[in-house]
Amino acid sequence: MSSSMQEPTFLILTALAERRLHGYGVIQEVAALSEDRVSLRPGTLYGALDRLAGQGLVVADGQEVVDGRLRRYYRLTDTGHAALADEAARLARRACAALTRLRLRPAGGQP
Amino acid sequence: VTARDRRRVLERRYRRWLVVYPPDYRRDRGDELAATLLDLAGPNRTRPLPGDVLDLLRRGLAVRVRYGLRGLADAWSCRRRGRSAAAVAHLTALIMTISVFLAPATLGYSCVQPEEGFGAPMMLDCHPQFGLLLAHGDLLAYRWLIPPLFITGLVMVVRRRAAAMVSALSLTGFVVLTANSLGTYYLPSAVASWLAAAWFEPTGASQVAGACGAPVPPGRG
Numbered sequence: 001m002s003s004s005m006q007e008p009t010f011l012i013l014t015a016l017a018e019r020r021l022h023g024y025g026v027i028q029e030v031a032a033l034s035e036d037r038v039s040l041r042p043g044t045l046y047g048a049l050d051r052l053a054g055q056g057l058v059v060a061d062g063q064e065v066v067d068g069r070l071r072r073y074y075r076l077t078d079t080g081h082a083a084l085a086d087e088a089a090r091l092a093r094r095a096c097a098a099l100t101r102l103r104l105r106p107a108g109g110q111p
Numbered sequence: 112v113t114a115r116d117r118r119r120v121l122e123r124r125y126r127r128w129l130v131v132y133p134p135d136y137r138r139d140r141g142d143e144l145a146a147t148l149l150d151l152a153g154p155n156r157t158r159p160l161p162g163d164v165l166d167l168l169r170r171g172l173a174v175r176v177r178y179g180l181r182g183l184a185d186a187w188s189c190r191r192r193g194r195s196a197a198a199v200a201h202l203t204a205l206i207m208t209i210s211v212f213l214a215p216a217t218l219g220y221s222c223v224q225p226e227e228g229f230g231a232p233m234m235l236d237c238h239p240q241f242g243l244l245l246a247h248g249d250l251l252a253y254r255w256l257i258p259p260l261f262i263t264g265l266v267m268v269v270r271r272r273a274a275a276m277v278s279a280l281s282l283t284g285f286v287v288l289t290a291n292s293l294g295t296y297y298l299p300s301a302v303a304s305w306l307a308a309a310w311f312e313p314t315g316a317s318q319v320a321g322a323c324g325a326p327v328p329p330g331r332g
Contacts, residue, residue: 023143024150041163042147043170046140050174069146 005087011038012048013057013076013084020061020075023049049074057083120157122149128164131171133178 005013008030015021015029026049027040040048052058057080063072076084125148129141148163 023147027147027151041166042144042151043163043166045147046144047170047173063143069149070142071146072143 004090005083007034008038008040008044008048009052010084010087010091012040012045012052013080013087016058016074016076017081017084020073022071022073024071026074052080056080114154117155117157118149121152121159124157124159125149125163128159128167129171131168131175133175136174136178 011030011033012026014033015026021029023042023045027042027045031039049058053060056077058074059077061073061075063070065071122145126141126145129137129144132141144167148159151163152160
């Protein structure tokens with residue numbers, strides 16, 4: 001992925017990085033990952049999943065009915081893993097640069 | 112009232128809002144969306160969260176626009192007019208609705224330019240003259256009802272591709288007519304036509320989705 005990713009997209013991909021999840025699972029995981037700053041609404045989540053599936057980053061992976069409710073699972077594709085790895089590396093470089101500059105700042109700071 | 116009853120009430124209310132999504136999308140994703148909405152709801156909730164409802168309206172409309180555009184592209188590239196007629200009808204109606212907001216000044220709205228205030232040079236204050244519709248009392252005032260009623264009736268009775276085709280033509284014709292003479296009634300007519308087309312859309316969007324009719328799984332593109 002050439003341009004930088006929106007934060008919700010990054011969080012959704014991260015939520016799915018380790019194992020497959022259903023919609024509700026993704027929403028919970030995204031909330032946890034973002035320290036409750038990002039709470040996805042279902043319409044938005046499925047809109048994003050449609051888009052990511054269209055880009056070949058995410059794919060549906062099985063379904064089951066629990067307590068009368070349909071749960072469809074999603075997982076990352078190989079392309080999805082690669083896109084997330086790229087983006088994570090980019091963010092890490094950026095965070096690293098910020099921390100380095102903060103360390104180099106003179107102890108007293110500017111008046 | 113048991114917890115199960117409350118769930119059922121909430122589910123029914125959420126599902127009512129899911130009709131903003133195209134029927135095909137709903138068939139594929141409706142159960143899953145409803146399940147996720149219910150998973151998120153607290154145990155005592157019986158009314159949908161307004162924020163969730165707004166979100167559904169926004170996303171549902173976006174999916175409808177996407178399906179409509181895809182149907183139009185399909186009709187254009189493959190000339191499969193029979194199969195794409197519904198999508199085209201749908202899109203035409205949607206364009207009518209949207210164009211109301213884009214070109215009010217050319218369509219017989221009463222417009223004035225505010226003389227002061229933030230951004231005044233770029234603003235037109237436009238009002239579709241709904242007042243006329245009620246005050247005159249003559250039947251001509253209700254002519255805006257003709258196209259949507261026509262389409263609704265046709266699609267309900269026939270429910271075939273031919274009906275969708277005719278509705279597409281009538282909508283297109285109506286755009287031309289309204290631009291000249293019926294500008295005042297354009298807005299209600301456009302909205303009503305779009306609702307009629309969207310509601311009774313006879314051909315599923317997935318059937319017209321792929322290039323030259325190859326079925327495409329929902330969520331692609």
